Amino acid sequence: xxxxxxxxxxxxxxxxxxxxxxxxxxxxxxxxxxxxxxxxxxxxxxxxxxxxxxxxxxxxxxxxxxxxxxxxxxxxxxxxxxxxxxxxxxxxxxxxxxxxxxxxxxxxxxxx
Numbered sequence: 001x002x003x004x005x006x007x008x009x010x011x012x013x014x015x016x017x018x019x020x021x022x023x024x025x026x027x028x029x030x031x032x033x034x035x036x037x038x039x040x041x042x043x044x045x046x047x048x049x050x051x052x053x054x055x056x057x058x059x060x061x062x063x064x065x066x067x068x069x070x071x072x073x074x075x076x077x078x079x080x081x082x083x084x085x086x087x088x089x090x091x092x093x094x095x096x097x098x099x100x101x102x103x104x105x106x107x108x109x110x111x112x
Contacts, residue, residue: 003028010058013065017074020105021065026094029062063094068104070096 001009006028013019033055040048064074070093079086 001025001028003031007032010062013061014058015061017061017064018068018104019065020069020098020102021062022069022098023066023095026062026066029059033059063090066094069098069102070094071099071102071104 001022001024006025009025010029010032036051036055037048040051060074060077063077067074067076072093076093077090080090082089
């Protein structure tokens with residue numbers, strides 16, 4: 001999955017919390033968030049705030065699907081409440097390879 005496909009997939013699955021997301025889908029989306037936030041921040045703080053609000057739900061959804069790919073519940077995102085350590089744990093989980101068998105779906109469904 002390339003950058004454009006990932007961004008398109010995340011917006012087309014705007015609030016879809018079921019299923020799985022591949023590593024490439026998740027990390028291309030993170031890059032899009034970084035670049036979009038930086039560009040919007042250069043323009044104006046209000047534009048940056050609007051961008052962040054617009055991508056909040058798809059960001060939660062793709063992170064949930066990414067955790068599903070590692071056979072974890074999306075509720076594990078709440079670990080990020082713990083300063084520093086929670087963020088590091090989420091990064092480690094998001095770079096892991098898919099887990100099979102998986103209670104959320106098959107690996108083929110994650111790539112589709």
